[in-house]
Amino acid sequence: MQPLSGQSHDLTPSKVIILDRDGVLNEDSDDYIKSLDEWRPYAQAIEAIARLTRHGWTIAIATNQSGVARGYYDETTLQMIHDDLCERVSAAGGTIAHIAYCPHGPDDGCECRKPKTGLLDQIQHSLKLDSLQNAWMVGDSRRDLEAGIAKGCHPVLVRTGKGRRTEARGSLGQARIFDDLAAFADYLIEN
Structure with missing residues (x-):
C-alpha cells in the first residue's frame, strides 16, 4: 500500500502534522531498524494518527x-516497513498523506537530511501547500525540531525514543513537550 499523495483539497498548514518516524511511531534502535521484523510500532502512535485523521488533520x-547509505538495509526493505505502517494506520481508520525519507549518510552533503529542510520541502510540494507555516513538526530529536x-512549523518533542535524552539536554526553546504522540493528539483534539 502506497501512502496517498497530492491530497490538495482544502489543506491548510495549520491542519498538517509532520512526524519523525523512529522514536515517534516505533521503537528506535541505535543499531538501526534493518528489517520488517525489527520494526515495532507503538500501538498508541498508530491509533493517534487514526484519531487525528478522523479529526481532519493531514x-x-x-x-x-x-x-x-550505510548498507544496513535497502530501499525495498524500507518500502516494506512503510507499507506496513500505512496498512496499520489504514486498519485503525487513519491515513498517511505522504512519507518523505532521506537515504543519505551524515557526510553525503544532501539537502534532505534533517536538520536541513529538504524532506519538509518534499512534503510541502506533495501536499501542494504554499508553505508549512503553522504546521506541526513532531520529533524525538533536536534535528527534527530544527x-x-x-x-x-510549531515544534513538538515527544519523550518516546530519544526524546527524554533530548529533553535532558535542554535549550528546546519554543518546543512543546508531550509524553508521546497520543498525548499530543489528545492536546490537539481537545483544543
Missing part, C-alpha cells in the same frame, strides 16, 4: 534513513 512523515522551525 499526516505526513519525514524520516532520516541513513541505514540505506528542521520544523526552519520551515515555520
Whole structure:
C-alpha cells in the first residue's frame, strides 16, 4: 500500500502534522531498524494518527534513513516497513498523506537530511501547500525540531525514543513537550 499523495483539497498548514518516524511511531534502535521484523510500532502512535485523521488533520512523515547509505538495509526493505505502517494506520481508520525519507549518510552533503529542510520541502510540494507555516513538526530529536522551525512549523518533542535524552539536554526553546504522540493528539483534539 502506497501512502496517498497530492491530497490538495482544502489543506491548510495549520491542519498538517509532520512526524519523525523512529522514536515517534516505533521503537528506535541505535543499531538501526534493518528489517520488517525489527520494526515495532507503538500501538498508541498508530491509533493517534487514526484519531487525528478522523479529526481532519493531514499526516505526513519525514524520516532520516541513513541505514540505506550505510548498507544496513535497502530501499525495498524500507518500502516494506512503510507499507506496513500505512496498512496499520489504514486498519485503525487513519491515513498517511505522504512519507518523505532521506537515504543519505551524515557526510553525503544532501539537502534532505534533517536538520536541513529538504524532506519538509518534499512534503510541502506533495501536499501542494504554499508553505508549512503553522504546521506541526513532531520529533524525538533536536534535528527534527530544527528542521520544523526552519520551515515555520510549531515544534513538538515527544519523550518516546530519544526524546527524554533530548529533553535532558535542554535549550528546546519554543518546543512543546508531550509524553508521546497520543498525548499530543489528545492536546490537539481537545483544543
